[in-house]
Amino acid sequence: MPELRQNIATREWVIIATERSRRPAEFSSPPREQRVVPPYSSGCPFCAGNEELSPGASHTVRDTDGRWRVRVLPNKYPALSREGDPAYLEDGTRRWMNGVGIHDVIVEAPEHNLTTALMEPEQLVRVVECYRQLYLSAVQDPRVEQVLLFKNHGAAAGTSLEHPHSQMVATPVVPANIRDRMAHAMNYYDEHRECVFCRMIREELQSGERLLLNTDHFIAFIPYAAFSPFHIWALPKRHIPSFPQIGQEEINDFARLLRNLMLMLYLGLDNPDFNYVIRSLPGAPRRNAFFHWYLSIVPRVSKAAGFELGTGMYINTALPEESAAFLRGVRLDASEGG
Amino acid sequence: MPELRQNIATREWVIIATERSRRPAEFSSPPREQRVVPPYSSGCPFCAGNEELSPGASHTVRDTDGRWRVRVLPNKYPALSREGDPAYLEDGTRRWMNGVGIHDVIVEAPEHNLTTALMEPEQLVRVVECYRQLYLSAVQDPRVEQVLLFKNHGAAAGTSLEHPHSQMVATPVVPANIRDRMAHAMNYYDEHRECVFCRMIREELQSGERLLLNTDHFIAFIPYAAFSPFHIWALPKRHIPSFPQIGQEEINDFARLLRNLMLMLYLGLDNPDFNYVIRSLPGAPRRNAFFHWYLSIVPRVSKAAGFELGTGMYINTALPEESAAFLRGVRLDASEGG
Numbered sequence: 078m079p080e081l082r083q084n085i086a087t088r089e090w091v092i093i094a095t096e097r098s099r100r101p102a103e104f105s106s107p108p109r110e111q112r113v114v115p116p117y118s119s120g121c122p123f124c125a126g127n128e129e130l131s132p133g134a135s136h137t138v139r140d141t142d143g144r145w146r147v148r149v150l151p152n153k154y155p156a157l158s159r160e161g162d163p164a165y166l167e168d169g170t171r172r173w174m175n176g177v178g179i180h181d182v183i184v185e186a187p188e189h190n191l192t193t194a195l196m197e198p199e200q201l202v203r204v205v206e207c208y209r210q211l212y213l214s215a216v217q218d219p220r221v222e223q224v225l226l227f228k229n230h231g232a233a234a235g236t237s238l239e240h241p242h243s244q245m246v247a248t249p250v251v252p253a254n255i256r257d258r259m260a261h262a263m264n265y266y267d268e269h270r271e272c273v274f275c276r277m278i279r280e281e282l283q284s285g286e287r288l289l290l291n292t293d294h295f296i297a298f299i300p301y302a303a304f305s306p307f308h309i310w311a312l313p314k315r316h317i318p319s320f321p322q323i324g325q326e327e328i329n330d331f332a333r334l335l336r337n338l339m340l341m342l343y344l345g346l347d348n349p350d351f352n353y354v355i356r357s358l359p360g361a362p363r364r365n366a367f368f369h370w371y372l373s374i375v376p377r378v379s380k381a382a383g384f385e386l387g388t389g390m391y392i393n394t395a396l397p398e399e400s401a402a403f404l405r406g407v408r409l410d411a412s413e414g415g
Numbered sequence: 416m417p418e419l420r421q422n423i424a425t426r427e428w429v430i431i432a433t434e435r436s437r438r439p440a441e442f443s444s445p446p447r448e449q450r451v452v453p454p455y456s457s458g459c460p461f462c463a464g465n466e467e468l469s470p471g472a473s474h475t476v477r478d479t480d481g482r483w484r485v486r487v488l489p490n491k492y493p494a495l496s497r498e499g500d501p502a503y504l505e506d507g508t509r510r511w512m513n514g515v516g517i518h519d520v521i522v523e524a525p526e527h528n529l530t531t532a533l534m535e536p537e538q539l540v541r542v543v544e545c546y547r548q549l550y551l552s553a554v555q556d557p558r559v560e561q562v563l564l565f566k567n568h569g570a571a572a573g574t575s576l577e578h579p580h581s582q583m584v585a586t587p588v589v590p591a592n593i594r595d596r597m598a599h600a601m602n603y604y605d606e607h608r609e610c611v612f613c614r615m616i617r618e619e620l621q622s623g624e625r626l627l628l629n630t631d632h633f634i635a636f637i638p639y640a641a642f643s644p645f646h647i648w649a650l651p652k653r654h655i656p657s658f659p660q661i662g663q664e665e666i667n668d669f670a671r672l673l674r675n676l677m678l679m680l681y682l683g684l685d686n687p688d689f690n691y692v693i694r695s696l697p698g699a700p701r702r703n704a705f706f707h708w709y710l711s712i713v714p715r716v717s718k719a720a721g722f723e724l725g726t727g728m729y730i731n732t733a734l735p736e737e738s739a740a741f742l743r744g745v746r747l748d749a750s751e752g753g
Contacts, residue, residue, distance in 0.1 A: 078496045078498075078499060078513055078514055078515075079493070079494060079495055079496060079513075079514030080511060080512065080513055080514045081511070081512040081513070081514050081586075081587070081588065082509070082510065082511055082512075083510035083511075083512075083588075085508045085509075085510055086508075087591065088591040088594075089590070089591045089592070090586075090588050090590055090591065092494050092495065092514055092586075093514070094492075094493075094494050094514070096492065096493070154432075154434060155417070155432075155434070156417060156430050156432050156722070156730050157417055157430065158416045158417060160416075161416060169614065169618045170423045170424075170611060170614050170615050170618055170639070171420070171423075171618070171639050172420065172421035172423055172640075173418060173419070173420055173421075174418065174419040174420075174421075175416055175417075175418055175419070176416055176417030176418045176419050176430055176431070176432070177416075223726070225721075225722060225725045225726055227720075227721030227722060227724070227725050228721060229720045229721045234720055234721070235718045235719065235720025235721070236720065244721070244722070246722055246726075248419075248428075248726070248728070249419070250419065250421075250428050252427070252428055252726040252727050252728040253425065253426040253427045253428065253595075253599075253727060253728075254427070254726060254727025254728070255726060255727070256426075257591075257595045261591075273508060276507065276508050277508050280507045280508055280509070301508070301509050302510075352720060352721035352724050353721065354721050354724055354725030355725075356725065373724075373725075375724060380573045381573065381719075382565075382567045382572060382573025382574065382690060383563075383565030383566060383567045383572070383573070383582070383690040383691065383692050384494070384563060384565060384582070384584055386565070386690050386692055386711075386713060387563045387565050387692030387693075387694065387711075388561070388563055388584075388586070388590040388592060388593060389590050389591060389592025389593070390586070390590040390591075390592070392494050
């Protein structure tokens, strides 16, 4: 019989439809055109050597030899405009604002053919440091209410650009979905006088059934109510409401964790398309008892349809405990060099 | 400059990114394999003549000549099980229920090669009557909290079955997303002492900018804050909270409206993949001041990525007023026979 599980942090129910379940290995990406991706692509605006195709870098991280390792660029087709003052108009049921905000691209490496799973942890440290700096700089802008850092990898995840990159969008409103999540987390805190995420961390460490990685500062697991196969949450063990409140040691640890999670997916599911997002407290970093930032990774191995559209409720065809066991079984040693 | 618009009924903000905008005609489906779909397919479990492949019909609508026109079947791979009593378990942050509920398939026609746009209004009347009956029967079940009627058309919309069909899922919980929407509609009512949807209907009729169809009993328009190109809402003009509270005359009118909306998309965008869902008050039909049922149609012409995942906020690359003007310009006469 299928089962329903509720993510008590978000209040979302999911259906785990075990009868429809495929075995974990069957979620592997379909065989693709066997194409060796070159480290340099002549038309790519993000490749080292093509910097004239992507001018206006707002931030550049350089190596000791002076070559750039990470670049931050304004998005060429921004969803929000960096210029202008916020304006708000109301007319009956219509609510309008001009689209001010920030939309940046983080070019994660000079090489065209890298992906998160194949990056050196040192390179990912640079990327995560860059995320932190961008976030802190964005919340200085008085127009900004919410900062979202995210990555789209592959066509099914909504990007056609092959070069490894992630994005930051800073919006002049707190999206309704995030406001609702904040209210749910606050309600949990009111009831239990504890951050719901801190409690989940404790329980996932105790149970171990859905655990993927347990490092000095982070824990990664398949949520009990994962909404899709191999949906992953990674949280700092320390109660940190806002992403940029992490310290340097935590960044180093997070970069290695991110690499290893991505390697599990890359090797276990054959380089699936995926999205990841960093969920963080709205507004500037500050003390907050009920929210806890985390990374959510969603491999694009299933498709939302009318049911999900109509209910916000997902049907997950994989048992989270089985997905976790499968990913834990992926051998990372060879690629990690011991 | 992009703009932000808020749907005051759902509180959701969308970004209308006009700079990224394509012209309406460019949303047409990519050219497909030119294949004439036959009216009968030998392996199809839903085709007339293959009834032994899909046994257990719970409801059959027949023509005067005795041949079936619509059949309701249990889903072969149900997301929820019809058998069993509801059980609820709680263990720390984990909330679990067994997956009881109903998951039916509505076979909309005996012919394999029909689609909503090409159906006679009389056939759609049968389908909508069937929706109504299924809904009323589902809410009799004391385990059922929410009924969702929806349709997936085409691979991008999450179905691989070509034969025209829709689905009903009756869940033993009210999904969090629907609870949040109810709260938002209730808040609007508290502030304004009017159903937010009734007010939208009045305003859309007044403005006409986003209007698609205005019939005796229904109005269809592109919402001011449409979350994707050609996202359509159709609402009864009368304040009706729950879908099965529509009367026969309204059903007849709705069937014709649905056909004409689908024809606009079929002809204007070259038979795009789409989902539609009927949003209705949770639980059994009853009096309710703040909610108003409606049909939401979402052609699958764009893709959600990390930004949408992280915020619940969508980037619509088409201006709703332009999309509406484009669809209004589609000539339906030829196909409608005057």
